[in-house]
Amino acid sequence: MRAIVSDPHQPHRIAFADVAEPTPSRDEALVAARAVSLNRGNFRRLTWEGAGWRPGYDVAGIVLRAAADGSGPPEGARVAGLVPEGAWAERVAVPTRRLAVIPEGVSDAAAAALPAAGLTCIVALARGGPLLGTRVPVTAAAGGVGRIAIQLARLGGAHVTAQVGRPERAAGLGALGAAEVVLSVDAATGLFDLAIESIGGAVLAQTLAKMAPGGTAVSLGASSDEFTTFDVLALVRRGAITLYAISLFQEMERQGVGARALGDLLALVAAGKLDPQIGLQGSWREMGPMLAALGARQVAGKAVAVIDSGGEA
Numbered sequence: 001m002r003a004i005v006s007d008p009h010q011p012h013r014i015a016f017a018d019v020a021e022p023t024p025s026r027d028e029a030l031v032a033a034r035a036v037s038l039n040r041g042n043f044r045r046l047t048w049e050g051a052g053w054r055p056g057y058d059v060a061g062i063v064l065r066a067a068a069d070g071s072g073p074p075e076g077a078r079v080a081g082l083v084p085e086g087a088w089a090e091r092v093a094v095p096t097r098r099l100a101v102i103p104e105g106v107s108d109a110a111a112a113a114l115p116a117a118g119l120t121c122i123v124a125l126a127r128g129g130p131l132l133g134t135r136v137p138v139t140a141a142a143g144g145v146g147r148i149a150i151q152l153a154r155l156g157g158a159h160v161t162a163q164v165g166r167p168e169r170a171a172g173l174g175a176l177g178a179a180e181v182v183l184s185v186d187a188a189t190g191l192f193d194l195a196i197e198s199i200g201g202a203v204l205a206q207t208l209a210k211m212a213p214g215g216t217a218v219s220l221g222a223s224s225d226e227f228t229t230f231d232v233l234a235l236v237r238r239g240a241i242t243l244y245a246i247s248l249f250q251e252m253e254r255q256g257v258g259a260r261a262l263g264d265l266l267a268l269v270a271a272g273k274l275d276p277q278i279g280l281q282g283s284w285r286e287m288g289p290m291l292a293a294l295g296a297r298q299v300a301g302k303a304v305a306v307i308d309s310g311g312e313a
């Protein structure tokens with residue numbers, strides 16, 4: 001079958017290749033991919049991987065063969081799922097604990113946009129307890145995770161502050177549920193109960209400096225690639241402030257989050273309460289330029305690639 005693999009010698013460090021068919025474990029369904037999404041994590045890892053690595057977390061498609069252990073959706077079901085790597089392929093073996101049926105009315109593209117970004121938001125927001133009435137900043141709010149985090153935090157009743165890197169990146173965030181949009185978390189109103197932070201560097205330090213006593217700053221990573229220096233004593237004086245760094249797959253296992261939460265996210269989309277915010281969509285033959293746009297911070301939300309041919313071009 002055709003798949004996208006890393007290739008450091010190509011302009012966008014990817015190429016199409018013929019690879020072996022997946023051999024599903026007993027708890028995995030074989031899915032014929034129709035759409036996949038791009039994540040910054042995929043983009044970042046491609047910058048250092050050698051030839052032959054298989055990128056891709058998110059896939060939406062049709063179950064070709066149900067899991068041998070009887071778990072999960074049956075053959076023919078339209079599903080979305082999450083794998084640690086290798087989703088950018090014609091067929092993908094997906095563990096049923098991370099696979100959910102796509103409700104009618106939700107497109108393959110919308111479903112493919114959800115698993116990694118949406119489940120990241122679910123496990124991150126869960127660290128704060130009940131959201132009602134809390135103050136939640138979301139940094140990198142114009143990105144794929146950020147736009148979903150705003151909506152889910154707002155649905156939970158939080159007062160959401162969205163941080164963006166440039167004024168034009170603020171477009172549409174108020175409509176998603178952000179009460180205020182700032183260029184720097186320094187400028188946000190009040191202290192934060194739960195922060196969703198992914199830029200690292202000075203932005204993480206600024207976020208920590210505004211945590212309320214007992215608050216939790218959840219770090220998803222450091223898109224800036226910068227280290228953080230922060231005033232520990234200021235946090236000690238304020239008291240009981242947690243910095244909680246997560247890695248999605250590990251955190252999903254830790255919290256027991258998977259298929260059911262993915263089903264909940266898809267149901268919210270079907271009900272019109274959550275929009276995955278697809279900012280860029282194209283054929284998987286355009287994956288290189290799409291990756292470049294994501295890397296250049298030009299995508300307002302998620303980038304999704306449709307598996308519309310065997311990738312021969």
Ligand SMILES: NC(=O)c1ccc[n+]([C@@H]2O[C@H](COP(=O)([O-])OP(=O)(O)OC[C@H]3O[C@@H](n4cnc5c(N)ncnc54)[C@H](OP(=O)(O)O)[C@@H]3O)[C@@H](O)[C@H]2O)c1
Pocket residue numbers: 039040041116117120140141142143144145146163164165166169198199219220221222223224225246247248249294297298301302
């Ligand atoms: N820990 C985990 O398991 C996990 C899971 C999912 C995502 N993540 C991480 O969370 C972050 C956000 O993911 P995403 O999918 O939402 O990414 P994305 O769609 O590419 O959005 C990232 C945004 O970060 C902002 N940013 C600020 N400084 C940046 C810099 N120096 N370089 C690049 N971007 C910068 C940009 O928005 P502006 O231009 O508006 O500043 C950019 O659009 C990434 O670092 C990703 O790896 C981690």
